[in-house]
Amino acid sequence: MTVACAVPSLAERVLEHARLRPSAPALISRGRPVDYAELADLVLDARQRLQSLGGQGPIGLLARKSPQAIALILACLLARRPVFVPSPDLAADVLERLFARAGCSHILIPGEPAAEASETAAVPRPGQDGGADVALMLTTSGSTGDPKIVPLALEALDRFTAWAGQHFSITHETTVLSYAPLNFDLCVLDIWTTLSHGGTVALVEHDRATDARHMLELLAAAQVEVVQGVPMLYRLLSDAAGKDDRRVDSVRHVLVTGDSIAPSALAALAALFPRARFHNVYGCTETNDSFVSEIDLRAVAARGEIPIGEPLPGVSALIVAAAGDVVDGPGEGELWVATPFQTAGYADASLNAGKFAPHPQALDGRTYFRTGDTVRRHEDGSITLCGRSDSLVKVRGVRVSTQAVEQALLEHEAVVEVAVLAIPDALAGRRLHAVVRRHEASHLDSLVLRRHCAGRLDRAAVPSQIEIVTHPLPKTPTGKVDRRRSIHNTQRRSAP
Amino acid sequence: MIDHTPAIKQFIVEEFMPDVPVEQLDSDYDLLDGAVIDSLGLLQVIAWIEDTFDLALDDAEIGPDNFRSVEAMQAFIAQSKN
Numbered sequence: 001m002t003v004a005c006a007v008p009s010l011a012e013r014v015l016e017h018a019r020l021r022p023s024a025p026a027l028i029s030r031g032r033p034v035d036y037a038e039l040a041d042l043v044l045d046a047r048q049r050l051q052s053l054g055g056q057g058p059i060g061l062l063a064r065k066s067p068q069a070i071a072l073i074l075a076c077l078l079a080r081r082p083v084f085v086p087s088p089d090l091a092a093d094v095l096e097r098l099f100a101r102a103g104c105s106h107i108l109i110p111g112e113p114a115a116e117a118s119e120t121a122a123v124p125r126p127g128q129d130g131g132a133d134v135a136l137m138l139t140t141s142g143s144t145g146d147p148k149i150v151p152l153a154l155e156a157l158d159r160f161t162a163w164a165g166q167h168f169s170i171t172h173e174t175t176v177l178s179y180a181p182l183n184f185d186l187c188v189l190d191i192w193t194t195l196s197h198g199g200t201v202a203l204v205e206h207d208r209a210t211d212a213r214h215m216l217e218l219l220a221a222a223q224v225e226v227v228q229g230v231p232m233l234y235r236l237l238s239d240a241a242g243k244d245d246r247r248v249d250s251v252r253h254v255l256v257t258g259d260s261i262a263p264s265a266l267a268a269l270a271a272l273f274p275r276a277r278f279h280n281v282y283g284c285t286e287t288n289d290s291f292v293s294e295i296d297l298r299a300v301a302a303r304g305e306i307p308i309g310e311p312l313p314g315v316s317a318l319i320v321a322a323a324g325d326v327v328d329g330p331g332e333g334e335l336w337v338a339t340p341f342q343t344a345g346y347a348d349a350s351l352n353a354g355k356f357a358p359h360p361q362a363l364d365g366r367t368y369f370r371t372g373d374t375v376r377r378h379e380d381g382s383i384t385l386c387g388r389s390d391s392l393v394k395v396r397g398v399r400v401s402t403q404a405v406e407q408a409l410l411e412h413e414a415v416v417e418v419a420v421l422a423i424p425d426a427l428a429g430r431r432l433h434a435v436v437r438r439h440e441a442s443h444l445d446s447l448v449l450r451r452h453c454a455g456r457l458d459r460a461a462v463p464s465q466i467e468i469v470t471h472p473l474p475k476t477p478t479g480k481v482d483r484r485r486s487i488h489n490t491q492r493r494s495a496p
Numbered sequence: 497m498i499d500h501t502p503a504i505k506q507f508i509v510e511e512f513m514p515d516v517p518v519e520q521l522d523s524d525y526d527l528l529d530g531a532v533i534d535s536l537g538l539l540q541v542i543a544w545i546e547d548t549f550d551l552a553l554d555d556a557e558i559g560p561d562n563f564r565s566v567e568a569m570q571a572f573i574a575q576s577k578n
Contacts, residue, residue, distance in 0.1 A: 207559045446515050454531035
C-alpha cells in the first residue's frame, strides 16, 4: 500500500508548483495562458465536485482536452480515485460497456452535471506487483471486440514522469507541445511529465489538430522546446512550413512515436527544427515507453531504417523466437518487454492470457508484456522493427487490428468475405484498404458499410478505401482469403 | 447565393465513395458520424474548397462541424465568400 510517500506524487507536485510559482504558466489553451494558481483553483474546485458525488469508485471522464478536463484528472489523482479516460469518439454503446467494465460509479463531463453510471461491474483488480493503486485508466484496441482498459498505477506514472523529465530536460522553464488527445498514452509525457516538473503545456485542441498553420504559430509564440507526435503530425507541419520556408528555432527535442517515419520526412523535419535533436520512441499503452534512440540523420539516410534503440533504465527486453526460446544473438522474434511503468494487467483480467507472461526460462521474476511486434537483432546489436507478429498495425498512431476490422465488416449481413490490409501511405504512414465481396443479390455500398463500421470500430480503424466486388477473393493454399493478392488484384483491375 | 451542392456532392462521391451514385448522398447526411470523412479526409476537403472556391481558410474559424454534411459545407462556403 502507498500511504504517505516521501516523494510527492503528480497532483501534489502540481499544487506545490502553484504555491512556489503561482503566476508561472501551466497551460496555454486557445492562446490564453493558464497559470499554476488558476490550474490549482480548477483542481480544488474539481476535487470539491468529486467529494460532493460521494463514493470511492473510479470516475469516468468523457472530455476533449481542456484545462477543465486536465484539472479533473488531477483532482481524481489527488483524491486517489481512479479515473478512466476513453476516447469521446467511441460509439455510445461501446462507451457504456467500457464505463461499466472500468467500474465507474460516475461519469463526468466538464461543465455538465455528473451522470450516475448505468450499472457498476467489477472494480479493476489490484495489481500483481504488490497491490499498486490504480490512478489512470486508458484504452488500447483489442484484436477483437471493444478496446481493452489499461489501468496504470500512480507509482508507475510517477516513475515515468521522473525518467522522461530527466531524459528530455523538462523543467519549470520548459514548454512542451501537447498534440495527442487526452485519452492517448502520449499525454503521460506531454501533459503529465511537464506539469509534474512545473513546465508549460501548449495544448493543441481537438478542433485545431489538422490546422498546421495554427500549430506552427503556437510553436513559435509559445517558444515550444519539446514536441512529441506521430509521423502524420510532422508531415502536416513540414508541409505547411515548407510553403513559406518557416523554421522553429525554439524546439530542442523532437520525439517521433507511434509508427516508423520515412527518412525523407525526417530530412524535412530537420529543416523545420534546425536546432532540435530527434528521438525515436517505442512504447505501448500497456508498458509506456520502453525504448528510445536518438536519431542520427546521416546514419538513417545511409541505412534507410531507424533502430528502436536502447531499453530505458529499468526496462528488460527479450526477443522470443516462435519456438519460445530467447534469442540472445542476432535473429528475429517477438519483442517482450518489462518496464517500471507498466500496467499490472488489463481491467478485464481474462484478457491477460497470452499478453502478459513470465520470463520464458524463469530467469527473473518480472511480468513481461508480449508486444506483438516482430523485431530483428542485427550483427551490431541494434534492433529494428520488422512488423506486427499478428495483424496489429498502427494507423495514425492508433493500434488497429486488421483482423478486428475484417470481423466488423463480416458482421454485415450482405458481406460474404473480406480482406483488409494496411498499405504504406506518404501522408498517413499507413492506411487501411478493404476489399469486400458482397452477396450478388444485395445492393451493399460503401456508404452503408462505413455507417456499419462507425458503430463498431475506432475511427482510425474504418478503412480509408473500401472496394466492393462480387467475385470470389483469392485464397491461400490453406483456404483462407489471401489478403495481399485480393488487394493487388482490385488495384490492378481499377488502374486506368 | 450560388448553390454549390451538386459540385460538393460530386467531389465527395468521387473522392471517398466512388461506388455510390451521387443521387444517393443526401445533403444532410452526417459524413463524420458515418465515417465517410476522417481527419485526413477533412484535410482533403479543406484543400479542395480552398482551390475550387478560391478561399484562404486559415483566417476563418474552421471546425469539423463546418464539414459535417454537404449542407454544412455549402453554408460554410457561402458564408466565407461574404
